[in-house]
Amino acid sequence: MIELLIHQWKEKTRSPFWQKSIFLNIILGLMGLYFIFNFIIISYFADKIIESLHPGEEVAVVFTGLLLYYFLFEIIMRFFIQQLPVVSIQPYLLLAVKRSQLIKYTIIKSFFHFINLLAILLILPFFFKIILPAYPSAFAYNWLFIAFSFIAINNLLNFSIKKYFSQKPWLIAILLILVAGVAYGGLTERLSITEGFSGLWMAIASLQLGFIIPLMLVFALAFFTFHILKDSFYSENLSKTRNRKTLEWSLLDSFGLQGDLLKTEIRLILRNKRVRNQTLMFCFFLLYGFIFYTERNLGMQSMLILTGMMLTIITASSYGQYFFNLDGQFFDFYLTTNITMEDYIRTKYLMFGLLCFVSYILTLPYALIDPKIAFINTAMVLWNIGITSWLFMIACTFNKPAFDLEGSAMMNYQGTGFAHFIGIVPAIFLPLVIHLIFRWAGIGSYSIIFFGIMGLLGIGFHHILISLIKAQLRKRKFIMAAGFRKK
Amino acid sequence: MISLHNLKKKYAGNTVLNIEQLHIEKGQCLGLVGNNGAGKTTMLSLMLDIIRANEGEVQSDGKPVAGSEHWKQYTTAYLNERFLIPFLSPMEFLEYVGKLNGKNKSDLEDFLQTNSGFFQEDIKSRKYIRELSAGNKDKTGILAALFPNPQVLILDEPFAHLDPTSQSWLKTRLRQLHRQGTTIIVSSHDLKHVTEVCSRIVLLEEGVIIKDISANEDTLNQLEEYFKAKGVFAEEFESGK
Numbered sequence: 138m139i140e141l142l143i144h145q146w147k148e149k150t151r152s153p154f155w156q157k158s159i160f161l162n163i164i165l166g167l168m169g170l171y172f173i174f175n176f177i178i179i180s181y182f183a184d185k186i187i188e189s190l191h192p193g194e195e196v197a198v199v200f201t202g203l204l205l206y207y208f209l210f211e212i213i214m215r216f217f218i219q220q221l222p223v224v225s226i227q228p229y230l231l232l233a234v235k236r237s238q239l240i241k242y243t244i245i246k247s248f249f250h251f252i253n254l255l256a257i258l259l260i261l262p263f264f265f266k267i268i269l270p271a272y273p274s275a276f277a278y279n280w281l282f283i284a285f286s287f288i289a290i291n292n293l294l295n296f297s298i299k300k301y302f303s304q305k306p307w308l309i310a311i312l313l314i315l316v317a318g319v320a321y322g323g324l325t326e327r328l329s330i331t332e333g334f335s336g337l338w339m340a341i342a343s344l345q346l347g348f349i350i351p352l353m354l355v356f357a358l359a360f361f362t363f364h365i366l367k368d369s370f371y372s373e374n375l376s377k378t379r380n381r382k383t384l385e386w387s388l389l390d391s392f393g394l395q396g397d398l399l400k401t402e403i404r405l406i407l408r409n410k411r412v413r414n415q416t417l418m419f420c421f422f423l424l425y426g427f428i429f430y431t432e433r434n435l436g437m438q439s440m441l442i443l444t445g446m447m448l449t450i451i452t453a454s455s456y457g458q459y460f461f462n463l464d465g466q467f468f469d470f471y472l473t474t475n476i477t478m479e480d481y482i483r484t485k486y487l488m489f490g491l492l493c494f495v496s497y498i499l500t501l502p503y504a505l506i507d508p509k510i511a512f513i514n515t516a517m518v519l520w521n522i523g524i525t526s527w528l529f530m531i532a533c534t535f536n537k538p539a540f541d542l543e544g545s546a547m548m549n550y551q552g553t554g555f556a557h558f559i560g561i562v563p564a565i566f567l568p569l570v571i572h573l574i575f576r577w578a579g580i581g582s583y584s585i586i587f588f589g590i591m592g593l594l595g596i597g598f599h600h601i602l603i604s605l606i607k608a609q610l611r612k613r614k615f616i617m618a619a620g621f622r623k624k
Numbered sequence: 625m626i627s628l629h630n631l632k633k634k635y636a637g638n639t640v641l642n643i644e645q646l647h648i649e650k651g652q653c654l655g656l657v658g659n660n661g662a663g664k665t666t667m668l669s670l671m672l673d674i675i676r677a678n679e680g681e682v683q684s685d686g687k688p689v690a691g692s693e694h695w696k697q698y699t700t701a702y703l704n705e706r707f708l709i710p711f712l713s714p715m716e717f718l719e720y721v722g723k724l725n726g727k728n729k730s731d732l733e734d735f736l737q738t739n740s741g742f743f744q745e746d747i748k749s750r751k752y753i754r755e756l757s758a759g760n761k762d763k764t765g766i767l768a769a770l771f772p773n774p775q776v777l778i779l780d781e782p783f784a785h786l787d788p789t790s791q792s793w794l795k796t797r798l799r800q801l802h803r804q805g806t807t808i809i810v811s812s813h814d815l816k817h818v819t820e821v822c823s824r825i826v827l828l829e830e831g832v833i834i835k836d837i838s839a840n841e842d843t844l845n846q847l848e849e850y851f852k853a854k855g856v857f858a859e860e861f862e863s864g865k
Contacts, residue, residue, distance in 0.1 A: 158859040397723045401709070408752070469706040473672045475724045475772065477698045542711065543754075611691060615676040622706070 141229070141242050160558065170253065176255050180262040197267055201280075201338050202331030203258075208287055209316045211256065215295045219250055240366045244359065248292055258289045279342040286351030293358045300365055398476075398484040399491075405463060406456060409542035412463065415455035416492075420603025422451050422497065426503045435507050438581055439572055442588075445510070445517035446568050448500045450525060453492035453594075457529045458561055460485050461610075465539025465621035474620060478607045479600075485530065486599065490522045516589035517568065523595025524562055527602050532560025534606075534613040625650040625776060625808045626671060630680035633666050633831075641666045641728070644681075648809065650775075653802040655822030655839070656811035657847065663831040664811040665703065668780050672701050677791040684776070701778035710754035714747045714764040718771055725772035725784045735771050741793045742767065748768035766794065783817050795821050815846040815851070819844045 161296075184196045191199050229239055241400050260281070269277045301308065341347040390396055406412050426448055434440040456463070464471055471481055497518040504511035536554040544551055568588060575584035595602065610617075626648040633641040641663040648654050656664050669675045671682050672688045681688050684695040709717055714733075718816055722732050726827050753764060762785045771775060783791050798821045812818045818825060819839050827835035827847065835850070837843060845847065 217829060401712070401720060404711060404716075467706055467709050469674050469703070470709060471673075472674050473696065473699070473701050473707070474721065475700075477693060577640060617675075619675055 141239075164558075172255060173258060176258040180259045181266060183263050184267055197271070197280075198335050198339065200263060200267070202335035204284070204287070205331050205334040206292055206320060207256075207259065210302075211252065211291050212294060212298070213313065213316065215252060215291060216298055219247070219252055219292075219295055230250060236367070237363075240363055243366060244296075244303075245361060247295070248289070250292070253288055253292060256291075257285070260284045260288075264275065266420045270599075275345065276342050279344070279347045280338070282340060282348040283338055283351050286355050286430070289355045290351075290358055291364050293355070296362045297365060336342075350581065358363070386558055394480070395484070395487075398480060399487060402488040403486055411540075411542055412454070412455055412459075416452060419451045419454055420499070423448060423499055426500055430506050430510065431505055438585075439569060439576070441510065441513050442517065442572050443566075443569050445514040446521065446565065448503075449493055449497045449518040450565075451513055452496040452499075452520045453489050456492055457489050457558065459536070459540045460489075460530050460533040461617060462533060462538065462540040462621075463538050464544070466542065468539075468618050468621045472614065479603055482530070482603050482610070483599075486526055489526045489529070491598075493516050493518055493521045493526075513585055516585045516592070519592025519596070520568060520588040523592035523594070523597075525567075527595065527606065528564040529561055530563065530568070530606050531609060532557070533619065534609050535560065537617060538623075539621040544610060553592075625652070625686060626668075626809070627683045628667075628680070628843075629683070631667075631670060631677055631682065632679035633663075633670060633675065634678045639831055643667070643831075643833060646806060646826070646836075647704070649806045650801070650807055652824055652858065653798070653808040653822045654810070655815070655818035655825045656828065657815060657818055657825060658811075658828035659813075661830075664828055665780055666831070668703060668778055668809065668811060670700070670720070671778060672699075672703075685830075695776070698775040699778065700769040700772055700774040700776075701780075702762070702769040702782070703778075703780040705761055705765075708753050708761060708765050708768075710772065710832040711752050713750050713752055714756070714767075715759075717753060718768055721768045722771055727772065732771070735767075739767065739770065739797075742790055742797070758786060759790075762786060763790065770797070770801075774806065777801065777809070779808075779810045781812055782810060783812055783814055791817065814820060815844055815847045819847070 179363050183200055186198045187194075187196050187203075215586060263285070264277070268280055272280070298312075341350055368482075390400075391401070406416055426444070429440070429444040434444070450457070461468070497514060500514060501511060503514075538551065538559070539553055541551045568584075571587070572581065572584040575581050575587070628643050628646040630645075631641060632639060656667065658664050666675070670677055671684075671689065671763070673691075681690060683689065684699065687694055689695055709720070712720065713826045718736075719729065719732055722728070722735075727735075738855070743760075743763050745763060746756060749766070753761060754804060756764065762782065766779065766782055769779065774798075786794065795817060798808060798810065802821070802823070808822070810818065810821065822839055825835070825843060825847070826833055826836050827837075827850070833849075837846070
């Protein structure tokens with residue numbers, strides 16, 4: 138069991154992703170610390186916050202009730218970000234390790250997750266500050282025990298939810314509606330589930346042996362989880378195959394070779410879980426327009442430019458961030474097959490442009506809020522297709538990890554390299570900087586015309602830019618290919 | 625057709641390949657043999673310009689391979705999985721490779737008809753390549769390398785994952801291509817396969833050419849003796865390990 142944990146640790150620290158991108162690890166580490174800090178602060182000052190929101194009520198009772206929201210929210214978050222360590226044990230299935238041992242390991246391993254740490258940090262400071270001094274210690278420790286049990290229950294529930302719900306997306310929709318309903322009921326004070334929840338919690342905590350009830354629940358759930366895992370642990374069940382239909386692409390077929398190249402790019406996006414889900418997820422962000430296009434922002438040109446920039450690139454962003462990395466697993470094929478580099482680059486460029494165009498069309502209705510949105514977004518989509526595309530492409534030639542096509546779409550930084558921070562992030566904010574320079578010169582509004590014209594020039598002279606990228610790829614291809622070959 | 629001049633490849637200071645001169649004539653079938661780490665795959669990768677040589681160069685048809693694309697028009701290769709697009713079905717992949725080489729759907733049908741001895745239903749199913757077994761992946765890659773009718777064909781360990789029927793089919797097919805004048809470069813651990821197919825055998829050891837012989841009846845024995853003397857049992861090679 139300990140041996141297995143050591144192997145896992147080695148897998149993490151010996152992966153080139155860990156060793157190479159120290160910079161990314163530092164950023165992720167800082168993000169993690171930020172979250173930890175926030176949770177501790179919220180927990181420690183929860184009494185102050187609650188007193189100001191619900192004056193006169195007992196703080197511990199209100200806090201306990203609010204934890205219901207947190208736990209419900211956590212179930213959903215877990216579904217998206219907590220990867221279950223199931224696949225990593227696949228190589229062990231054939232070894233002389235007991236199957237039940239492996240399953241126990243999988244369950245125990247799942248508890249070592251950042252999200253569990255956050256939950257504990259949300260509870261502990263509050264416990265030490267409020268609960269422990271104010272209540273009899275038996276009650277206090279029972280209370281804490283119930284809280285930890287809830288974390289454990291959520292952690293275990295994730296196994297069942299992943300198993301049953303990922304096959305039936307509508308179940309997730311029902312769960313979301315249920316949670317939203319509870320939140321709505323609580324907030325409008327029509328239905329106070331939280332009071333019942335904290336009442337029950339407090340009642341159990343005041344029993345002498347109250348901790349037995351949640352303990353039994355945890356064990357029952359652990360037992361249940363053990364059994365569903367046992368059923369699904371035959372390696373053939375781990376990777377699923379099914380037959381699917383192929384779409385006919387009569388339109389693309391009429392474009393000759395270029396059509397076929399594009400067809401493969403579209404399939405790259407549609408048939409690989411991570412790119413597909415990220416692209417769909419980013420489409421959801423198109424709704425951000427409703428948040429950004431407010432009365433106040435409509436008066437701020439810089440805000441409109443940044444929003445236009447973001448909205449017209451968003452569907453293309455998961456593709457454009459990883460242009461060549463997406464082909465990382467089969468880059469050698471493109472290096473040796475009978476395709477000219479120009480054709481290869483042009484196809485990537487066209488796909489990016491198409492995705493930007495889709496974004497543009499989808500966000501055009503925002504012009505109903507204010508016609509100038511249409512004007513700005515048109516300039517920005519031209520800029521994105523004509524200029525940002527090339528900046529992204531050059532940045533991507535510096536990105537060496539191959540993109541794991543089959544990974545999860547949420548909170549997955551695999552394949553992100555240093556290039557993202559020096560190339561892609563600045564490229565997104567470049568228009569804003571240009572606009573500010575124009576404004577400083579006293580001709581702020583002309584920056585929009587500048588974006589449009591530059592974009593058109595970039596599109597018009599694309600063959601020159603393609604040969605620039607070609608020269609860059611020539612220089613970098615060995616380093617890129619060597620990076621892609623590493624796992 | 626292909627020539628290597630003073631070719632050197634180093635990894636972290638260690639020379640893994642060091643070839644002074646090697647000329648492969650047009651229409652020759654060259655078998656590359658050697659133990660693990662002898663530099664076979666490195667040599668093939670250099671011929672395909674997917675790794676950079678530290679010194680020297682590879683020429684194809686009289687022009688350097690590095691930094692040019694002329695050789696792609698008449699060369700096909702299958703070294704490993706990285707030459708396959710994992711999210712396409714085998715048929716889609718073959719069609720795609722065909723399109724890149726100016727072949728249409730009916731060409732593909734004809735091709736599959738004549739080569740039907742090499743694959744089973746799995747190749748025609750809608751499974752994606754990433755879901756295929758190692759053997760079927762290799763079959764897809766080999767078919768994709770054969771389909772464009774190349775003048776130069778480069779295969780790395782093509783027999784390793786194949787079933788016995790496919791192995792002997794491939795040997796027959798390679799001999800047929802050899803008769804038609806295709807330049808073939810094939811590496812293998814399996815001395816028997818290589819000597820059956822190839823007219824010339826190059827033996828690599830620690831990146832250096834130790835033997836360069838034209839194959840005849842006695843070649844297999846000669847090679848087996850050599851490896852036995854190195855403390856390796858020929859039986860192990862024969863089972864393809």
